[in-house]
Amino acid sequence: MIKGNTIPVIISDEIIKKRERNWRKQLPVEFVEFIKEYNGLIPEKKININTxxxxERFLCLVDSISESEYAENDIDVIITKYDEYxxxxxxxxxxxxIPFAKxxxxxxxxxxxxKDEPSVVIWSQDGSKEFIPNYSIYTDSFKEFLAKIEAI
Structure with missing residues (x-):
């Protein structure tokens, strides 16, 4: 369990399905459960990924980007910002x-x-080029990611 402050937006299955259609991807069940519980969470304690x-924070999903005060941290907004990178x-x-944490x-x-089963990667703006993202694999699955951060 991760402690911290989440945003007061409830994620419905309808929002999840809409994003999956837009992204043309099926989200891992563990990810869906995670974002429903920890939408936009700012961790209370440091979570070190590497040394x-x-x-800094988990991204969020909001119902209406144009009307939400939390839109700047919405996953779609971040995807749009970095688009071809x-x-x-x-x-x-x-x-x-699909970014989920800053x-x-x-x-x-x-x-x-x-691949078909998504891994969790660390993407860097530095070194990314158009259609050549700069990233390194952190874990082979979101489930493995959760186990790793819960052990921290």
Whole structure:
């Protein structure tokens, strides 16, 4: 269990399904459960991913981006901001990297759909180019990611 402050927005199954359609990806069950409980969470204690990389906050989903005070941290807003730096080719259909946490040093934790089962990667704006995202694998699955951060 991660302690911290979440945003007061309840995530419905309808919102999840809408985002999955937009991204053309099926989210891992563990991720859906996580975001429903920890939507936009700012951790109370530091969560170190590596020795010099820390989770600053988890991103969120909001019902209406244009009307929400939390929109700047909505996953779709972040995808739009970095757009072609988070896909593997100009022919990609849907999202290849789906960010879910902001890290320090201009990095993001993302679900990576390079394979059928998404891994969790650390994406860096530094070094990313159009259609060539700069990332490294952190865990092979979101389930493994949860086990790793709960052990911290």
């Amino acid at each position: 010099d990389i820390v989770i 988070m896909v593997f080719s100009e022919d990609s259909i849907g999202a290849d990297l 890290l320090n040093r201009d990095k993001l934790l993302c679900l990576c759909y390079e």
